[in-house]
Amino acid sequence: MSEQIRVTFEHLRDFMDRAFQKAGLPDADATTVATLMAEAELQGSDGHGAIRLAPYLRRIREGGINRHPHITIEREKPAMALLNGDNGMGHLVMKRAALLAVEKARTAGVAWVGAHLSNHAGPASLYARMALPHDMIGLYFAVGNANHLPAWGGLSMLLSTNPMACAVPTAREPAVVLDMATTVAAYGKVKAKAQRGEMMPEGWMVDRSGKPLLDPKRADEGFLLPIGGYKGYGLALIIGLLAGTLNGAAMGKDVIDFNSDFKSVGDTGQAILAIDPAAFGDIDQFKAAVDAVVRDLRASERMPGIERVWLPGEQSYEKRNAFRRAGIPLPPQLKASLDQTAAELDIAPLN
């Protein structure tokens, strides 16, 4: 797609910042959300970046999100906390959760912070990665915001793509950052395919008779496939219980489809676990050991036709560097949608 437009991180962030401010979010909150969304774009998480602006704004406008949340610690122990997100933007809730988990892990060694009454917060890796500057490991779990997955063998849509992420600090290598939906494809990727007018590869979705579904515009006629069959179903369920049920948040049939309902409180549940490797031993020795594993894997003998062995998070790392230099690529349809948002809100467009 040679016609792709490129924008700087700063321009994209500032545009979304303007949009959220105009939509009524407090200045600091608008900046926090816009920055995290621009960071999502910067690392190539295009299903969770600017494409989400319009639906977020619609949800704010229609009352599905609280513009002025009072995010509180509802319960607390030395190694855990439960946040009440007061139905604010998920980005605000989970940034707070991640920083609190890091703070608690510093004394407890390990800490888990869950949230209820949160909302969609973008890519899981953003929050797992918040542990890295503190030389900690971050793990993130979330209940997805629409059910696209049945039980293995079932047809009732009772589970979401419930993603997880884990970020592990390194010494000289890019951090190891796994960010994955428990389905073969995340639903955001299906949406991105639809927006680009592309078909999906076989294996992403099936229809209700189990036949491959390839047209992303027909996505609501079928469901996503879990990774490893019943294993991915099990993972989606467990993540849903940990991030949703444990926090008293929505899970299973109580999950509201945020693609069709912009008014109801979604009661999204998420959780973050911070682990301080310094509690287990020397931190530099740990980071050097992770580096060694990374290098061994990268230096693997390769299968025929494979040019390079990638580590989890390495492609995002390279995109971050490349997009910082050359700008973030935006599909023309997305740019048009952002221009429309600018016109509707009467704010300066993205330039």
Next chain:
Amino acid sequence: MSEQIRVTFEHLRDFMDRAFQKAGLPDADATTVATLMAEAELQGSDGHGAIRLAPYLRRIREGGINRHPHITIEREKPAMALLNGDNGMGHLVMKRAALLAVEKARTAGVAWVGAHLSNHAGPASLYARMALPHDMIGLYFAVGNANHLPAWGGLSMLLSTNPMACAVPTAREPAVVLDMATTVAAYGKVKAKAQRGEMMPEGWMVDRSGKPLLDPKRADEGFLLPIGGYKGYGLALIIGLLAGTLNGAAMGKDVIDFNSDFKSVGDTGQAILAIDPAAFGDIDQFKAAVDAVVRDLRASERMPGIERVWLPGEQSYEKRNAFRRAGIPLPPQLKASLDQTAAELDIAPLN
């Protein structure tokens, strides 16, 4: 296999207990290991039960396992501990780890206990399940004891099947217990197929050119496939970093193949996380909410040809009940191998 022999849980446990005692383990330790191995059989984890007796005994005999370990807490914080397993049987190390994690979680809310210098400990679910009688959630992660998995796109065997398990307490329903290798099939299942003289289904293993490998006796000519392609590779790596590298245990190229080396110290790493739902809210409300999710999933509309939707852990639960009533089925080859062990050790055979 109608000729299968059936044995009671007690007879199997007592036989393995006799074997470990005769091999030089202290009485209490022999009983602990034998009980956990018999529990593995009882829940249908046949790749981790009696089939492991002969290789465990060989490792003990050849000096690869310390008969009299002094298992110690090497490092400790309110929500974590690092155990030094002193190269004892993994079952002893991880039972201690699980109980310690539960104890710490009671005050901290959440607790993580890792181990190094441990050994193979049987099915992951055994240890995650140890949280259940305390109304807690258990998560278990382990570095496998042989590398059968390359990086995605690679050929160098640098990763193991690194399994995880999670057990979530319920009120009236069977506990939700997910126990999965990060490969499509666990290596124990490959061994069980070989022992039964059966072929493997396509998708379990490929050879070095990427072609399906179906004969389990040729397993060392290929490698296991990760679930969800690069996602399973990422999961195996992350679990290895959390259960191995974080604890200063073997990971990557340092992992010793316990199928061929019975003398060297394996330095196996494992970890357990206990989460106390009572810290997050009312425990009965939590368990009832998990029950509700379980029932909704079970009552799913089903795909054509599917008779029942299973919950993770439900098949093990049913096997546990059935095998308690009717006995644990043992393939004739396995019974013959146990008889041979009895003869070699000069102990009363399994009856």
